[in-house]
Amino acid sequence: MHQPIEITFNEIKMNRSALEVARTIVHEMVHAELYRAINTTNPTEKELDFRETFEEYTRQYIGDNDVHHNYMADYWVDKMADMLELIHPQLGYSGLNEFLSSWAYPSGIPKEFYKALAWDGLKYEEVRGWKNKTTQQKDEIDFHIEKAKYGTNSCN
Template sequence: MLSQNSDLKTAVSVYLMQKNYSAASIKLAADLLNYIANDTVLRTNNNKLTQQIVQLSLFTNKFTVNSFITFWSSLNTEEKMILQNYANNGVSANGNFLKPSAISFLNWALGYLINNNTMSITQFENWFMSGNDMSNNLTQEFITDLNNQDIIKPTKRFKSNNYVNCIFNKAKTAPNFKQYLKNFDPDFSVAHLLFDLKPLPNNSEANATTAEPDRYWIEITLNANNLDRPWLDIARTLMHEIIHAEMYRILLSLASTSNGQIDKDELDNMLNNHNYPGLYEYYREYRFQDMQHELMAAYYRGIIKNFLKQLDNNITNSQAEAIAWVGLQGTTAWNDLTPAQQNAILNTYFSWRNSASKNCY
């Protein structure tokens, strides 16, 4: 195999020279090459994915030879071809090398998949490989987001939409937004957070949905069919959904199943017998599906209002207050307002929305 691939031969030779041809380095290189030689996907001639795997496993600390072999052995041929096809599509026009954007993504993808067993390769493809083509600069920005522990992970569909990505980049600068994202830092949190962009099922007109945790992932999906609105209104949706995700994170931290879902039976027991009186009262009165908007209307509108002001200090307090109410009509807090107060809020919101900018810079 080495005789058929000069780049691979050069990489292994350099590695062995750096290690002074120690017995351990010779065995490690031999184990890797023997494994590749017996793999129907990786052993093909001039395989750029194979070259990248050899470079990463021998010259970096992203993953070890043994961890790579364990990971790759767990995949079937169809799953292996997801990464192989990505590499094939990322080869330069002359066929001599991988494009820089493809190298950057594969470096992150291989390290992430090998070191995280909470995601299948097909789920990974759906989230991070499906979407419009990206420029090299946008790909680098995408990789930066994916590598940043304090930033929610965007899907490729989300990141490749210029309007949504511009709003997302603005939101990342707001202190309130960053504060909540830190709650999902993998060093401290039980949950991972993801932003996606696609039409919602059944032609739903909702601005977005936040799914219950599954395999410790909380997925926020922005409705791709409902983007014809002011950029600040979409930013408000992002913050609204982050708060939903935060509530799910708290519930998951109290009671989770082995597959990273909320254990609702255990949650009943936890809230009945432990010191979470405020949370329990809302859970008892409104149950699982309805408690979140009730809590948000009662306690989180000020956070949304401050977030909006952090992004656009030209809006008035009454406008920020009205925007923060969106999606919370029908709650107890809303129903406690007089009809005159409700109408004033709605009029303020729609008056602002009708003239607010849909351009994001």
């Protein structure tokens, strides 16, 4: 039996574009899944395998205060980007797409946009994947993250 995991959102952070809020929900959902998989009382074989892999990952980076974010940066950025790309059409995508296509993305919103959003929330010096990025890579990510602010604040 799984214990429920409660995610509490900072109301101040909710007054952002729907896509930014969706990014936060996806990010926190990954944290919740990591906690669930690691702490479940009756783990499945798959959960046991994950727990063992995660424990080994943690041992390799002993002393790392941000193991969840490092793990997310190493293994979840692409998956989170895929989720955001799937969710985006439900969040006023057409208006944002038309707006951004007129000046930022004339060929349509690229996959890099969603990957950058996945990095938002992992941009800490304690996160190796972020720390190891070049200044140019960080600037490109920040460019895309800034564009997400132009989205609608309400969901369809």
